[in-house]
Amino acid sequence: MQQSMDFPGGRVALTSKMKFIFESSEQRIPCYRVLDDDGYPISSSGFEQVSREIAVKMYSGMVTLRNMDTIFYEAQRQGRISFYVTSFGEEAIGVASAAALSPDDIVLPQYREPGVLLWRGFTLQEFAHQCFGNKADYGKGRQMPIHYGSNKHNYFTISSPIATQLPQAVGVAYSLKMDKKDACVVTYMGDGSTSEGDFHASLNFAAVMEAPVVFICRNNGWAISTPVSEQFRSDGVVVKGQAYGIRSIRIDGNDALAVYTAIRVAREMAISEQRPILVEALTYRVGHHSTSDDSTKYRPIEEIEHWKTAQNPLARFRKWVQRNGWWSDEDESELHENVRKQLLHAIQVAEKTEKPQLSDMFTDVYDQVPSNLSEQERLLRETIKKHPQDYPSDVPI
Amino acid sequence: MLSLICLIISGGHPRGFLANKAYVFGEDVGFGGVFRCTTGLVDRFGKRRVFNTPLCEQGIVGFGIGLAAMGNRAIAEIQFADYIFPAFDQIVNEAAKFRYRSGNQFNCGGLTIRAPYGAVGHGGHYHSQSPEAFFCHVPGIKVVIPRSPRQAKGLLLSCIRDPNPVVFFEPKWLYRLAVEEVPEHDYMLPLSEAEVIREGSDITLVGWGAQLSIMEQASFEAEKDGISCELIDLRTLIPWDKEIVEASVKKTGRLLITHEAPVTAGFGAEISASIVERCFLRIEYPCNGPQCDITRNIFHLSTMHAQTTRNSNR
Numbered sequence: 001m002q003q004s005m006d007f008p009g010g011r012v013a014l015t016s017k018m019k020f021i022f023e024s025s026e027q028r029i030p031c032y033r034v035l036d037d038d039g040y041p042i043s044s045s046g047f048e049q050v051s052r053e054i055a056v057k058m059y060s061g062m063v064t065l066r067n068m069d070t071i072f073y074e075a076q077r078q079g080r081i082s083f084y085v086t087s088f089g090e091e092a093i094g095v096a097s098a099a100a101l102s103p104d105d106i107v108l109p110q111y112r113e114p115g116v117l118l119w120r121g122f123t124l125q126e127f128a129h130q131c132f133g134n135k136a137d138y139g140k141g142r143q144m145p146i147h148y149g150s151n152k153h154n155y156f157t158i159s160s161p162i163a164t165q166l167p168q169a170v171g172v173a174y175s176l177k178m179d180k181k182d183a184c185v186v187t188y189m190g191d192g193s194t195s196e197g198d199f200h201a202s203l204n205f206a207a208v209m210e211a212p213v214v215f216i217c218r219n220n221g222w223a224i225s226t227p228v229s230e231q232f233r234s235d236g237v238v239v240k241g242q243a244y245g246i247r248s249i250r251i252d253g254n255d256a257l258a259v260y261t262a263i264r265v266a267r268e269m270a271i272s273e274q275r276p277i278l279v280e281a282l283t284y285r286v287g288h289h290s291t292s293d294d295s296t297k298y299r300p301i302e303e304i305e306h307w308k309t310a311q312n313p314l315a316r317f318r319k320w321v322q323r324n325g326w327w328s329d330e331d332e333s334e335l336h337e338n339v340r341k342q343l344l345h346a347i348q349v350a351e352k353t354e355k356p357q358l359s360d361m362f363t364d365v366y367d368q369v370p371s372n373l374s375e376q377e378r379l380l381r382e383t384i385k386k387h388p389q390d391y392p393s394d395v396p397i
Numbered sequence: 398m399l400s401l402i403c404l405i406i407s408g409g410h411p412r413g414f415l416a417n418k419a420y421v422f423g424e425d426v427g428f429g430g431v432f433r434c435t436t437g438l439v440d441r442f443g444k445r446r447v448f449n450t451p452l453c454e455q456g457i458v459g460f461g462i463g464l465a466a467m468g469n470r471a472i473a474e475i476q477f478a479d480y481i482f483p484a485f486d487q488i489v490n491e492a493a494k495f496r497y498r499s500g501n502q503f504n505c506g507g508l509t510i511r512a513p514y515g516a517v518g519h520g521g522h523y524h525s526q527s528p529e530a531f532f533c534h535v536p537g538i539k540v541v542i543p544r545s546p547r548q549a550k551g552l553l554l555s556c557i558r559d560p561n562p563v564v565f566f567e568p569k570w571l572y573r574l575a576v577e578e579v580p581e582h583d584y585m586l587p588l589s590e591a592e593v594i595r596e597g598s599d600i601t602l603v604g605w606g607a608q609l610s611i612m613e614q615a616s617f618e619a620e621k622d623g624i625s626c627e628l629i630d631l632r633t634l635i636p637w638d639k640e641i642v643e644a645s646v647k648k649t650g651r652l653l654i655t656h657e658a659p660v661t662a663g664f665g666a667e668i669s670a671s672i673v674e675r676c677f678l679r680i681e682y683p684c685n686g687p688q689c690d691i692t693r694n695i696f697h698l699s700t701m702h703a704q705t706t707r708n709s710n711r
């Protein structure tokens with residue numbers, strides 16, 4: 001019998017055995033880990049050496065993020081901001097992946113990655129301004145809280161529709177490729193996002209276009225109340241890469257050193273080999289989906305507690321940093337106190353800052369305000385003049 | 398003499414323009430596209446600037462947004478306007494809002510989405526639609542439809558250079574039928590400016606794209622009955638040129654709008670509503686009740702096309 005044959009797309013072996021490919025492999029794809037539960041490095045893990053400075057910055061970033069989440073969440077409960085989303089339990093992914101990148105790498109986020117921005121130097125005050133939607137918010141108060149974006153930090157503005165950033169990331173990466181830049185694109189998504197068409201479109205495009213883009217999926221087990229078992233029947237997300245011809249890895253998303261090491265390598269391959277990489281970081285969404293959600297309605301409190309305590313990414317990384325002699329209990333309490341002070345101050349300032357002015361409603365729809373929008377603005381101003389009591393008094397007209 | 402196809406090859410991208418951060422891509426674009434609109438481009442500009450994409454409209458537009466956000470001119474082709482809907486979310490929620498939601502920190506103004514639209518007589522359900530009204534409901538994008546090859550070249554060049562995302566619908570009826578001299582040189586026609594292409598005093602006719610030639614024939618017919626028609630090509634549907642239509646209706650007192658698209662919530666309804674508001678005292682026919690026919694196609698489309706096709710075959 002003929003051994004193989006050329007088909008469009010390449011040479012394929014021929015077989016007389018009729019065999020269906022199984023829907024899953026016998027063993028699930030293992031998860032790359034560097035630090036064990038007690039924060040001891042696993043000797044064979046070949047992890048990237050991290051300097052004291054970087055390690056401390058990573059740990060401080062995670063602690064800062066947790067404090068920011070706690071305080072902004074509280075501010076929402078007090079009615080001072082309208083909405084909030086925490087990163088509880090997933091701090092290592094944002095912060096450690098950002099640490100592994102260069103500032104020139106372009107980030108297209110979902111919404112649970114403020115750790116990246118924080119790492120890049122977006123200040124607590126800048127976070128607060130956005131959440132309060134005041135005139136210092138770069139987005140001019142047009143989006144809900146947590147929809148950050150910062151051009152100077154190469155961090156595209158977040159948009160609410162799930163997964164739309166993914167095919168865009170491929171376009172951005174193709175531009176970097178054509179301009180021969182020593183940089184890649186990193187785009188983030190949740191497990192739920194991988195069910196969207198845009199996810200599949202983007203993986204396929206990235207592979208075909210040989211685009212230097214690293215896809216990082218935070219598989220935190222939940223998409224609002226939908227568990228991964230009701231999201232997909234594959235072995236998670238990592239296996240989807242191969243079907244598209246994309247090199248992929250599964251990592252422990254609660255292990256800052258594993259995230260850091262894997263993203264360093266992924267970035268290097270993406271740029272030097274001009275190819276996409278898919279990273280599935282396993283983790284757990286310890287917080288509610290958002291301030292509009294109560295997750296105890298659909299999952300056991302013990303499960304949340306387990307991930308909050310036994311699998312806490314901050315605690316694990318701290319053990320390692322502290323064991324290296326780079327961190328002390330005093331450093332810890334000083335940091336907490338410092339950050340909390342800064343946050344309270346940031347909130348006060350943001351709260352007192354004026355709201356964006358009325359004309360900001362009509363600008364930036366196009367590069368210039370077209371006549372139909374000017375007309376609408378004029379009509380709105382006339383109406384406000386006639387019925388001032390029906391319009392917010394804190395918006396400068 | 399050039400067809401619209403040749404025009405898009407020769408006019409849409411003069412030498413140097415593509416070399417300067419411009420990309421042309423879409424399904425089957427590499428070999429020239431199913432309408433042969435991009436023939437020869439790969440040879441001139443290379444496979445990395447002019448290329449096929451996977452068969453996935455949301456991917457094409459999403460990819461184009463990313464390219465454009467990096468300061469490139471992304472010229473994306475959707476093979477038929479009938480197939481633009483998988484990309485609807487990327488156009489409506491992403492491209493249109495990119496600048497606004499970021500407070501002008503980011504924009505994808507370099508994006509132009511080209512799509513052949515409209516009936517040719519044998520396209521059936523899924524190769525004939527005129528989906529422009531869906532996009533006219535979306536602030537943040539522009540919608541442009543040319544009526545002729547000469548117009549197409551000037552308008553397309555304006556769209557590509559406009560700092561806002563544009564959806565450019567090409568009447569595919571014109572790919573085959575319309576021929577006229579298209580200037581070789583680089584020229585642009587203004588967006589958001591309608592054009593009075595025939596002056597008249599009794600009634601204002603407004604349309605866009607392939608409808609214009611039909612309306613022109615109608616105005617010849619009407620002239621035989623002593624009715625003088627003023628014919629306006631809207632050219633840009635959003636943001637559209639109300640002033641020109643208003644001025645004309647103030648003069649004629651009557652307005653008739655035609656489009657190939659379904660009448661209910663069609664863009665004709667929008668024009669009619671705006672003009673009634675602006676010209677209320679001048680309109681001689683009340684635009685309500687049974688007389689409110691101003692947005693209905695004046696002719697049954699397929700009959701009209703059949704007729705024009707017959708004429709041109711003669």
Ligand SMILES: Cc1ncc(C[n+]2csc(CCOP(=O)(O)OP(=O)(O)O)c2C)c(N)n1
Binds near residue numbers: 160161162189194224
């Ligand atoms: C297209 C779209 N559909 C639905 C929603 C509403 N929604 C917001 S977040 C979310 C769940 C996303 O889950 P996942 O991607 O796993 O991210 P996670 O919240 O777990 O970080 C949904 C359904 C949306 N924003 N966009």
